[in-house]
Amino acid sequence: MENNDQKKKGIKSKTYYCPHCRKPVMKGDVKRLNMTCPSCHKLIDALGDELLNQEDV
Numbered sequence: 001m002e003n004n005d006q007k008k009k010g011i012k013s014k015t016y017y018c019p020h021c022r023k024p025v026m027k028g029d030v031k032r033l034n035m036t037c038p039s040c041h042k043l044i045d046a047l048g049d050e051l052l053n054q055e056d057v
């Protein structure tokens, strides 16, 4: 469980994860991600909410 993001008050910063390799690709707050993953170099084109950390698995 990682609570790092919640410690920054006033800054909406979420961590987005690649749907292909599940590595973190960027932090921020975006509605949609359209970029190439720096880890696996595959194209990511998805809604931001779909790429958030799934820590309740």
Ligand SMILES: [Zn+2]
Pocket (backbone or CB within 6 Å): 018, 019, 020, 021, 022, 023, 037, 038, 039, 040, 041, 042
């Ligand atoms: Zn990737």
